[in-house]
Amino acid sequence: MKIRDQHYRTIWREQQTVCIIDQTLLPFAFQVVRIETYVEMCHAIRTMQVRGAPLIGAAAAYGLVLGIQAVADDDVLHAVADALIATRPTAVNLRWAIQRMLAQLLVVPQAQRAILAWEVAQSIADEDVTQNHAIGQYGKALIAHAVTVNPAQVVNILTHCNAGWLATVDGGTALAPVYAAFDAGLHIHVWVDETRPRNQGASLTAWELAQHGVPHTVIADNAGGYLMQNGQVDMVIVGADRVTRQGDVCNKIGTYLKALAAADNQIPFYAAVPTPTIDWQMVRGADIEIEMRDADEVAYMQGQGIDGRLQRVRVIPKESQALNPAFDVTPAKWVTGIITELGIFSPADLLTLEAKS
Numbered sequence: 001m002k003i004r005d006q007h008y009r010t011i012w013r014e015q016q017t018v019c020i021i022d023q024t025l026l027p028f029a030f031q032v033v034r035i036e037t038y039v040e041m042c043h044a045i046r047t048m049q050v051r052g053a054p055l056i057g058a059a060a061a062y063g064l065v066l067g068i069q070a071v072a073d074d075d076v077l078h079a080v081a082d083a084l085i086a087t088r089p090t091a092v093n094l095r096w097a098i099q100r101m102l103a104q105l106l107v108v109p110q111a112q113r114a115i116l117a118w119e120v121a122q123s124i125a126d127e128d129v130t131q132n133h134a135i136g137q138y139g140k141a142l143i144a145h146a147v148t149v150n151p152a153q154v155v156n157i158l159t160h161c162n163a164g165w166l167a168t169v170d171g172g173t174a175l176a177p178v179y180a181a182f183d184a185g186l187h188i189h190v191w192v193d194e195t196r197p198r199n200q201g202a203s204l205t206a207w208e209l210a211q212h213g214v215p216h217t218v219i220a221d222n223a224g225g226y227l228m229q230n231g232q233v234d235m236v237i238v239g240a241d242r243v244t245r246q247g248d249v250c251n252k253i254g255t256y257l258k259a260l261a262a263a264d265n266q267i268p269f270y271a272a273v274p275t276p277t278i279d280w281q282m283v284r285g286a287d288i289e290i291e292m293r294d295a296d297e298v299a300y301m302q303g304q305g306i307d308g309r310l311q312r313v314r315v316i317p318k319e320s321q322a323l324n325p326a327f328d329v330t331p332a333k334w335v336t337g338i339i340t341e342l343g344i345f346s347p348a349d350l351l352t353l354e355a356k357s
């Protein structure tokens with residue numbers, strides 16, 4: 001996406017290093033960080049300098065590249081892969097990307113692995129961009145249909161967390177249809193859930209949409225149901241970290257509550273995902289490992305002080321405990337459709353995709 005007229009991906013190769021945008025500093029600072037080792041990439045994924053299911057898949061792939069430039073024997077390959085997989089458990093894209101790298105690297109002589117790894121990681125990144133563009137086109141058709149239903153109205157879309165270009169290599173998943181519709185001149189507006197505790201909505205989605213000029217309003221997570229009850233939401237589009245073969249959608253904590261409110265108000269609820277986010281090995285969403293992150297992410301908030309400096313403030317009593325599950329699972333029965341690069345599918349029809357994935 002373009003930032004001040006310069007095109008960026010969220011991750012890219014520069015000589016023998018990998019550059020990322022440090023998303024923990026947005027929206028108040030735009031800083032590129034150069035990653036030189038797989039250990040640094042593990043840190044970047046674990047601390048959410050890079051985050052978002054497709055992006056952490058690509059980041060893990062590049063991390064594996066960095067880890068085998070000096071020594072590329074099987075033991076090193078597996079040790080680096082295991083370290084990267086251990087950084088975050090929920091988004092299936094991370095394990096998928098590592099397994100794809102291993103499948104292509106283990107079958108070639110060690111001497112070829114360092115160069116081939118760069119090529120495979122680049123392919124993973126490039127494919128994500130292509131897939132997200134297709135998601136955008138299919139999703140744009142949904143929005144265009146909503147416009148025909150109410151031509152005089154603005155189509156109001158609610159989204160949760162950040163599933164924009166910052167969550168992918170480029171283009172985004174849930175926001176890909178938003179950008180495609182906006183660029184096509186359709187009149188849309190986005191309700192942006194702030195998405196406590198890490199505030200990916202308030203800090204990342206709002207920033208992305210503002211950079212592109214898309215009309216949007218940041219809301220407290222708990223305001224979504226009220227807006228739906230008052231006819232102010234036409235559709236909900238979210239991303240996902242893992243979709244099971246029966247169509248259960250695992251996404252940022254709070255997504256499930258939005259799906260329930262959407263169902264109660266007859267509002268369509270879509271998950272936009274590239275097919276690498278579908279876990280064909282898993283049937284039940286209840287079996288997905290939900291990442292439990294540091295309770296301090298609930299106890300503290302980060303923001304910009306009146307002096308312009310980033311500050312972190314405590315928002316709960318020091319005597320209080322906090323719990324921080326990072327994701328939840330929306331059962332397939334509350335999901336209207338899954339927007340993929342191969343088309344839009346009901347959860348029941350998802351299995352027809354397996355052979356093509």
Ligand SMILES: CSC[C@H]1O[C@H](OP(=O)(O)O)[C@H](O)[C@@H]1O
Nearest residue numbers: 051052053161163167239251252
């Ligand atoms: C397009 S995947 C975006 C997905 O990833 C986010 O999780 P996190 O920011 O913790 O990596 C969130 O669940 C988004 O919907």
